[in-house]
Each structure stands twice: as C-alpha cells, then as structure tokens.
Amino acid sequence: MSSLKTSINKDMMRPTGRVVGIIKRNWRPYCGMLSKSQIKEARRHLFTPADRRIPRIRIETRQADTLEGQRIIVAIDGWPRNSRYPNGHFVKNLGSAGDKETETEVLLLEHDVPHQAFSQAVLSFLPKMPWSITEEDMKHREDLRHLNVCSVDPPGCTDIDDALHCREIGNGNLEVGVHIADVSHFIRPGNALDEESVKRGTTVYLCEKRIDMVPELLSSNLCSLRSNVDRLAFSCIWEMNHEAEILKTRFTKSVINSKASLTYAEAQMRIDSATMNDDITNSLRGLNRLAKILKKKRIDNGALTLASPEVRFHMDSETHDPIDLQTKELKETNSMVEEFMLLANISVAQKIYDEFPEFALLRKHPAPPPSNYDILVKAAKSKNLEIKTDSAKALAESLDKAESPAFPYLNTLLRILTTRCMMQAVYFCSGMDNDFHHYGLASPIYTHFTSPIRRYADIIVHRLLAVAIGADSTYPELTDKHKLAEMCKNLNYRHKMAQYAQRASVAFHTQLFFKTKGVVNEDAYILFVRKNAIVVLIPKYGLEGTVFFEEKDKPAPKLEYNSEVPSLTVEDTTLHMFDKVKVNIMLDDSNIQHQKMRMVLVEPKVSSKDEPEKKKKKLQK
Template identity: 65%
Template sequence: MLRQKIFIKKSKRNNILKIVREHYLREDIPCGVEFCSPCNILVANNNDHNFHRTPVLLSSSSEGINGLHKSAALLIPDTNVFLHQMDVMEHSLIVNVVVLQTVLQEVRHRSSPAYKRLTECIAEPKKKFFTFVNEFHKDTYVEREPKESANDRNDRAIRQAALWYQQHLKQQQQQSLEDDDCNEDVVVILLTNDVENMKKARSEGIISYTVHEYISNMMGCTDLKDRLAAIQEDMEVDGKEKDLFPEHLPLSAIQKGLKSGQLLQGTFQASRENYLEATVNIHDSEQQVFIQGRLNLNRAVHEDVVVVRMLPQSQWSHPSSLIVDDEGEKPDEEDDDDDDDLQKKLARTMDKHKVPTGQVVGILKRNWRQYCGILQKSLIRGMTRHLFVPAERRIPKIRIETRQAEQFENQRIVVVIDGWPRHSRYPQGHFVKRLGEIGDKKTENEVLLLEHDIPHSTFSESVLACLPALPWIITAKDLSTRLDLRETCVCSVDPPGCTDIDDALHCKQLASGNYEVGVHIADVSHFIRPGTALDSEAASRGTTVYLIDKRIDMVPELLSSNLCSLRGGEERFAFSVLWEMTSEARVVSCKYTKSIIKSQAALTYAEAQMKIDDPTQTDDVTEGLRRLNRLAKILKQKRVENGALTLASPEIRFHMDSETHDPIDVQAKELRETNSMVEEFMLLANIYTAKKIFEDFPDCSVLRRHPPPPVNNFEPLVQVAKLKGFHVDTSSGKKLADSLESATTSDNPYFNTMLRILATRCMMQAVYFCSGTLSQADFFHYGLASPIYTHFTSPIRRYSDILVHRLLAASIGADASYPQLLDKIKIQNVCKNLNFRHRMAQYAGRASVALHTQIFFKNRVLDEEGYVLFVRKNALQVLIPKYGLEGTIFLDKGENKLGEYNEEENSQRFGSHVMRMFDKVIVQVSIDASNIQHQKLILKLVYPKIDGLSVPSVKELNCKMEVDKNKDKNKKEDALDTSWSSVVKK
C-alpha cells in the first residue's frame, strides 16, 4: 500500500517547491510472537525483508511473578519509560518487550545514552526485546491530524500498535483453542508514565499501567523495585513543605537574559574542599564566576550546564581558606543555621581579593551520570529512605528509597539522580546495582573506572574480527613499499615491565662527520583502518589508561603487546623520522618514511643508563646511546634557552607483592639522564611532524596546544616566592623559567622542586584541536615554548597519534588519503572526546595511586619528612616527597582553634612559632578508617613541637610501649615471687 503526502515549501531563494513524500505500508510485517503461526510463516517465506526475524520467546519466568495478571505478559513501553526507567528495563526479570519503531526513533532523537542502552537490550537474546516497525504496518500506522502535536500523534501511534497486538494475539489464541493447540495465555500491557496517555489507553480497551504500578506488584523483586526512578509528580509536594531553594527561571526568561547579556551560561565546577563553594566556567570565554552559599548554588550538580546572574560588586566574595565537608544527615525541615553561620564566618574574611561572584538561576543541561558510593543508613529504625554518599566529593549526597539497607552495609553500590525538588536538601535518586564489598581491591578498581568513565569492557567480536590472522608475516610487497632498516642498530628504552613499546631510536655517524638520528614509531595505522569497528572502538576509548596494577588498553592486546610493540629481536613495521644532525644538534635535513625495523635491544631506563656509564662497553647499541644522550643534552639546553618550562610533579613507584599484588613498598620515581634523552627526541619528532602535516593540511591537522595561564593563576606562586625573598616574573614563559631556575636556597634543597610543583598547578591543561578552528597565533604550546606541536610518538596508547600518522602518510604519499580527515568539524569533535578521555585517564591514574597508597598504609604508622604546601585557615596541607602524596593536618580541635591565621602572609601562628608555605615538617602518617567512604591519610604533626597539635613520634611511642611492657613484666614477676614466698612459708 502506498500513501503520498504533497505539500508546498518556499526555498531560501523564495522559489516555490512542490514536495512529494511516499510512505509504503505493508501487511507482511510479523508480530514476533512465537506461537503466532501466520507471522512465523511470513518470516520463513520472506528472508529478504529487513524486519526483525527472530521471534520473541515467551518466558515462563515472567508468569505469576506479577500480582496484576497470572498470564505471561507482553510489554509495550512508551518513550518515557525507556528515557526514565532504563535501569528497570535492563533488569533480567524484564523480558518479552516489544520496542515500537516510533518509540525507538523518539529515544534516539532525545537521548543518545538511553538509545545505546536500549539497542544493547535489543541485541541481547536473553532479554527477548523485539523491534516492531509499526510505522510501516498498514494496521498500526496513523496519520497526524490537523493541529495535533507530534508528541500526541506518537502517543496515538503507540496506543494503536498496542491495540493491534492485543487483538492480533487474541485472535491467534482463539484459533489455537479451536485447533486444540496448547498455547500460553498472553496479556498485552502498555507501560507508560504519562497519566493522560494511560487514561486514553484504558478508555480504548487497552490494558495499561504505570511502571511503578506494574513493578510494585511483582512478587519477591525487591532489587527491581529499588531501581524505580522517582518521577516528577512523586517529587511534588502539596504546599506544606518549606521551599529550601529559589525557583529556577523559566526557559523564556533564560533565553532573554542570555541574549541581553544579563545572564551568563557556563559549566558548574563544584569545589573539592568546600561543599558550599563552586566555580562556573563561562562558555566561549576565559571568564570564571565564583559561587558561594547553598542558596546561590541552587541545586546545581558538578558538570551541569548552568545559567548564572552576577551579584552586585558589594556582594562579591572569594574562595574560603577553610576546608569544609558536608558531614552527617540534615532533615529537610531543619533550618540551615549551621550553613548560615559558616557563610557569615566566611564573609568576615572576604574584605580583600574579592572575585566576580554570582548565583545560579537556571539549569540548561543536567550532566548526571551513574555514581558509585555507599549507603548511609537512616538513624530511624524501619525507614526505607536513606542517604547515599558518593565516592566523588564534589557530588552531593543523594536520597534514595530502598528496602535492602541491611544487605547494602559494607557494599559499594551505584545510584543515579532522578531530580532535585526545591523543598529537598538533597537530590533524589534510585539504586541501580551493587558492585561488591568495600575495601575489596577488585571492587575498588571497578569504582575507580566507573567514576572516571573509563571504557573497560572486553573488546567485542566485531572489533576482534578486524585483527590480522596469525602467524603474521612481512610480505614481498611490504618490503617493496617500505624502507628496510633491519640492519640499522635500533633500540628502545622504556620503563621496567613495559610491553606496549611504541618508540625506538638509533644514532650512527655519517662519513661527513654528522649524525643520522632516527625516531621509529610503531605503525599502528597500518593495522587500524578507518571506518572499521576497531577504529571506532579506539576512537571512543581515546587512550590507554595506566593504573598501578593493571592497564586498560586502547587497542586489543594482539596489537598493543605483540604486532605493534617494537620488541627486541623482532621485525616490526614502523613510521620513521630521520634527521641528519651536526655535532651541535643542528638539524641539516629531515625525512619521513614507512619502514621495517628490527630492534637490537629493548632496554629499561636503568639498563640504558648503566650501558652509557660503563666505559668497558663499546658495542654498537651502547655507542649509539652515548651519541643520543650527548645530543639530547644540547637539545634540552636549547629548549630551556627558548623559554621551555621544567616543571615538577611528585611521581611514585609501588613495589608489589608477587602473590597478593598489594604494595609492600613505595618510593619516588628516580629520573635518569636516559629519561630525558628519550623525552628530547620524542619532543623533536612531535614538533617536526606538526610542522609537516600543518604545511600540507593547514585546515585539518590534529595539533596540541597549551594555553598560557591567566595572570591570577600565578598569585599563590608569586606570593610564596615573595615571602621567601624571591621575585617570580610571570610576564612570559621565558621569564618564568628563568625565575624558577634562580629560586634556590642552601638551607632547603627541596625548595626549588616545591616551587616547580606549585608552578605546575598554575598551568592550564594542554588540549588537542583541529588547526582549521583556531588562528595560528593560538597554536602556541606554552610549556614547551613551541609555536606548533602535536602527538606522533605513541599511537599504541593514543588515538590522536593514529590520526597524525594518517595525515603524515597522506602527506608523503605513503598511504591513500583519508576523506574523513579533511572535515575539520568532525576532527574537532574527535579532539573534544580525546581531551575528555585524556583528562579522565590522568584522574584515574592518580586515583589508583591514592588507592594503593591507602592499602600500603592500612596497617602502618610511619614518621616521614614533609613540606607545607598550602596554609589554610583551619588546616595545613602537607606534601610528603618520598611517597608523592598529600595530606591535611586540621587545626580545629572541637571548640579550640589552635592557630592564628594571617591571610596576607598565608601563615599560621602558634604562640611564638609561625608556620608558612614550604616549611619543613615531620609528620606521622596513618589511615583514617572511620570514614569508610572517603578513607584518607591522616597526618599528625611530630615536628616542630606545637602545644595541642604535635604528637609523639613512632619511635617515642615504641619506646613507651617497651617501657610499659617491661613494667607489666616486672609486676607479674613480683606477683609470682610473692605467691611463691607464701607457698614456701606454708
């Protein structure tokens, strides 16, 4: 059956166009139910059709578990069910579901994450989700009526499809009874959370329930009931509840305010140190707006896109020097006396250094996700409403309803937010799933990966199907198209235990006296072709994630640790950059080529350093390393002279127990000359590659920029240097580098390192971008003092490098051009994902270090040397270089304030003693296990000795224990002597 729609449309050039749209309707689209013989015959006879050909298998497990009906149920959910109750629909008990084409299209249009989850349910055979193309079935297609909204038309289409299923299956069941076939009695149920839609469905004779009604009547399904998301109607109150927050502006007022400039739009960034403070990064601007106070935060959650109104300058404030946590549960009806008192206390210290301050007046986009954490049980016995404490400190506590509180004790669980009504102190949400026991290493790693949105599932069959077959060999065609460098003395230098070796080096002397220097990078792009499932997966993951005890690969292990890894003694494909250099490290020429190499040695940094330092070793590998090391020192000196920054960040290495895989020792990473040697040649290869691809592809090159920090970012650095008698000039990268180089003291050898660590924290994040989206002046890499830069040297672990390899291959004619690389909009979107993935990988790595540090200190109490990194009003933040970790010494002891804070000098006075930034201290390090959600290191001051704050050292405690033990021993001996004497006397 063919239907036509004809309408007239005016083009941009005012031409009148007649548009004819044809819509084909069919009678041969099957319903997908197993016992429906006519539809199954259709499937058998029409193999060329595109409709879903696998029939729904009615599950006996669905019978009798719902009190509403004893029969097996065939569920037809509407769009809102999949948008808001996906956690319920994914549960194993929800089977036999018809997904209408109308619903699938709406979900795809309104929510990409929900659509992805829905398609995964459809693809899972056990779920028995069947896609019915109701828009092309002659009995279920409905025309949109005059003045009918698209939403109302879609609701009517869903009801029509449900009615057809009800009548169609009833007819088949009656036919089965006449034929004496024994088939199940099936009831068709329309699930909806739209009350009006449900009323209309029931008036039309369709069995319809809300999701809450249907699930609440399922017997013995507590876990499923806990997954029910609270709908907006459930959050509304009858007016008796007190509003705790201001009402958000309507969308019309927001749009008008944004257009006039009275309102600003940006991303909400909650503070880690004070739950009553946040910053909004204004979009398309470097402006930041400070938000302080519960009412001004106005229910915004970390990463939400919000609208802010600036406060009058007289009400501006600045970030507090207090560290404040949201401790304990507060009832909604309780006044905010504590919060108000805290805000007044903050306001009294805000007279100077005020920053632009505003208030949240609207939420444009909620960027809520699934949150990991623990349940904080209600103190009232028998209550089903409890608080959930997220692992991420910047997320507020979430109120959920669950009947499984007892089972969730000592468990990590996952929760999502459903909404945040004005009368509620906390957002409201629902339980999704449990992860495992708190403290279990596997569970904690899972939390870490989920919290940082790290894709860590196993690679799919479609991805693995893209891998080359084994055994893999180099063919004659490969030899004819690549430069054969197998006889060149190439070697790799990497950290110990590295299996994804993606770079190697060589250096040999030429007859002219110059050197040929080669950087050889694994040719991953040879194996990962654009448009394949493997390419899509690598682009989605973006980067390999390195945790302390595991690695989450960007590409399957066959590539990362085998075929692409430049292992010693094995022939591998490479992409090589070859320079001719003088002995002064001046580049005479540069060549790029696809090559075949055979690494002569896969060395660690320590092994390479030993070869260089041992005068008795004169083999080709060692001589090559010595040449490379000498040239690298010259290259580094040139970079520093040009203004490149040498910054610092504390890095540590864990020594793991071979059986338990728990850390048994922690130490700071030792950096050798060979670390710097490799780094210099990787930087050089990246810079030269960036120049080459930008020269040939000025509009679509994948580059990396490091924006210069705003001047106010350097205030803490300048202030602390000034207090120590040094002037730090931040007017340019070169002057900053010179200032840091000269800031040294004889009495504190770690001072300069501390200063560089602080300078690192002042920096902006480096980001990937497409060259066609920015002016060339914005390409500058501040940290490297390079006008142009990219990433080329790690394609095994970074997708950005694969894109650069493809551009470079097209540039030198080594591979066909890639059309999708010429679309700068698509490339920029890929770069945005890469920036996000790279940032999350960094955070996950740091979280893994923190987790293993906690495990290491679990049963240990140690005294360690540290330095005061920041002085707060109520705390000292201390860095311990040996472990590369930070901790906090709190100065408030109940009602007693131990120090006097000087905001101007950023110092704390304790009687005659003053503590300032970078002061050396001895601290006692242990684990605070009282807060099982946010377990943290506890630092106690050992030295300098300050009354009310310092504690005895571990050595003193051990001596005291030994003395007490001897006293006890002497008492026992005395008692024994006395008792024996009495026996003798008798």
C-alpha cells in the same frame, strides 16, 4: 570613606540567579553505598554516592541486608519537585567496600573510563595470527631492518611505542632515526576497532593494571617494537651535524628489526661502560651526546623543567599489596629518549601543518595568566629570592638561580609550585584556532606522534602524515575540521579523566600502604598556607595532605592568616610556605566510603597558653 564603601559593596555584589527549568539532565549511574533505614523490614532506603557533589538518592530494595557494606551502582529515575532527594533504583552490586578489585572498579566508573572487555565486533578487525609482513605491506615502505635500532623504556614495559638509532654517514654527519609503531596500519578509519579506540582516547595506567586503548594483540605484540622481530614502523629520520643542527628531515613508513629492548638503567650502563663498544652501545652514546645538546638548546630557548613528586609502589608479587614506595629516580637515558620524542613531535607537527593548515591535529599549552604566578612570587620573596614570570624563559632562568645552600630542597619545592600555576595542555584543530604556542616546551608548534599505542591523537597524526607523504589515502572525516574539533574535545576529556583516575589509584594504594603502618612520623614541607590549615608535602612518600587546625569538639585555636607573606599564625607559632615541619600521618577509615589520610602537626608544637582558662570558661557557661 565613600571610596572604601563602594569597594566593599563591589566585592559583595555577586550576580545571582535561580534555576527555572532544566533542559538536559546530566545523570549517569552512580557508585556508592547503601545507608540502611533504621526502620525494621523497611524497603525504602537512602543511597550515599561516592561523589560528594551528588545528593543522596532514595531507592526501594528488599536486599538491604545483603547490600550493607557493599559498593553498589544506582541510577536516578526522577526528582519530584517537593522532595529533598531524587528517586532511583538499584542497578548492580560491585563487591565489598575496601576490597581492591571493587575499589578499582569504582574508580574507573567514577572517572568514566571505558574498561569493559573488547567486544567480538572490535576483535574481528584484528589481523589473523600467525601474522607476517607481506609484499603488499612493503609497497610504500623502506626496509630499515639493517639499522641498529633499539628501544629504551621503563622496566616491565610491554607496549613499546618507540625505538631509536644513530649512525655516522659518509659525509661526516649523523643520521638519527625515531621509529614509532605503525598502529594506523592495523586500525583502519571507521571500523569497530577504530570507533572503540577513539572512544577510549587513551590508555589508563593505574598502580597495578593498565586499561588498554587497543586490544592486547596490538598493544603488547604486533605494534610493540620488541627486539629481534620484524615490525612495521613510521620513521622520522634526520641528518644532523655534530652540533645537533638538523640539515634534512624525512618521514617514511618502514620495517624495522630492533636489536635490543633496554631499560633506562641498562642503556645507562652501556653508555657508561669502559669496555662495551658494540654498535648498539655506540649508537646510544651518539644519541646521548646529541640529546644533551638538544636539551641545552631547548632550555636556552626558554623551556621549563618542572618537578612533580611522583611515586611508584613496590607490589607484593602474591597479594599485589603495596609494600614499599619509592620516588621516581630519573636517569640521563630518560632525558635522552624524551629529547628525541620531543624533536620528532615538533618535526611532524610542522610537516602536517604545512601540508594541511586547516585540519592538522596539534597540541598547545597556553601561557598562564600573570595572576596565576602571584603565590609563587610571594613564596620565593619570603625566602629572599626573585622569580620573574614575564616570559617562560625568564621564569626558567630565575628558577635555575633560585638556590639556597642551606635549603637544597627549596628549588624542587619552587618547581612543584610552578607546576601548580600552569594551564592544562590540550589538543586542538589548526583550522579552529590561531594560538599554537606550547608554553612549557617553548615551541611555536607541537603535536603528539610518538605514542600511537596508547594515545588516539597520535593515530590521527600518523594518518595525516601518511597522506602528506603519499603513503596512505585520506578519508572524509580526516579533512573535516568540525569533526576533528569534536574529536579533540573528547580526547581532552579522556586525558583529563585518565589523569584523575591515575591520581585516585595512587591515593587508594597510599591508603592500603598506611593501613598496615599505623601512625608514621615524617618530615614535611609546607606547600600552601590557607586560612585555617596548611597543605604539606612529604617528600619520602611524594604525599600531599592538609593539616587542619580547627577540630570538632575542641576549642578553636587563635588563627591569623596573612595573604601577603603567605603565612598562618596559630596561637604563637607562625608557619610560612616552604617551612620544614614534622607531621604524624595516619589513615582515617572512620568513613569506609571516604577513607582519607589524616595529618597532624607535631613540630613546631602549637600549644595554646590559655587552654585550661578556656575550659574553665566553657564549664562556667
């Protein structure tokens, strides 16, 4: 008995403390809406921030009537000790709540995404047009314009970072090249353009707009490796045998002239075509064949292939409203490009680390603590499948085996769940860390080199590589590991916020989509069971939501949660992880500032046998 007592007490003993002083305020301007005072002609009102974690703010304004129903920005001035609310003042009106432009602006502000137009100071460092390659530019460069280089990207892509080529060379081996836009040629260390790019850290892709990291002249023109124009590149060139083994690697600044800008579908069509045998098509076939071998090696090595239910919206060309959703379909050519980008990133990581062991900018993906996998293992076990998690390789292999002929979608669900168990990948400086391993890719070292138009980390990696091969000079900040570590911190923050902003954009567009749809009845799968709810995934829309079983003003159903199985019994119906269910989806816009998707379980039908009985008792009370 006593041991039970101590275990209970231990669980209940939580260290507590109290705030005695605030050293630094972390206030920022907040977006939200005015909650107008009920008192006529009042000047003092409360402001409700969009971020639910922020308290309401008391402000004074004479424009309450015009600000009602608008999204506004308010700043905090102070928080008197005896007041329930901080005091603040009105800063700016963003526009009507629910309006697409306004909501996008709120979303960017709330996720701290720098999105103002580029200043004149920044633009003054752009090359003057018309631009062309000079003899000076060619000094440290190889002329590779004769090669059959092409790019493969999603449709409508204007910021083309990378291009590829593959050809047979005299000794029977293959020469494979990854050519990356030479952004660091245009963005020189320390000027206003560089400072702005490092502050932004990354390009942010929302559903219908892109917030560029670098001005459009570079992102969509001079640095974009479009076809049939000369472009400056940084090339990583391998000599490989037909088994995709690397015999030699070299890096060079170059000039290329891409022969084709293809979409994934167009590239796939060429590879599969029975009649096409031109140089570009043959180059693509060579790349595709090698990529398959590289992918197999990677997977044999223990790399993970995880699923995420990604969704793209089809926009109405006039109104830009979402009219249809499609789940992303991946072609072989997506994988082909990915394999060579990964290979280039690994090759460059090794090179800059060999050259600068103290200040290489690398990217690592920590292995998750074993307890992260508990939920995955339990869920698989409930379907009589075993998931091993002692290494990435064991995990990858058991995921491959976890198939159920009667339930083909189960494997995807397990992979989605595995993604949730993972840690975040982060940038770090090699001199400040000793664990370099990239768990998801099963690579001992990794970095980002292949997307300098849309990621600042890649620009630093380009600068390090250029110094390593003698193609450019160094500068003090580049070899200061403390400055690099600070920069990595900002880049990790910006990447995280960009990810959240992208998710918020998808959520907002999903709401717009369902606004016109009314109530929709769809198949769903249970991803998680909670104590009083289930989290479901609707594959058709790549949409996730929570079905709550306790509702206001309704008698609470009998709920029994079992964390071992994971299952939740509602009255007489037991729901397990991965069960297929049917739900009604509708938009709940009762709170204009926090609109949300509401989901209600339709099948299996959960009914309470003693419903009338409960009502009777309630009345008697």
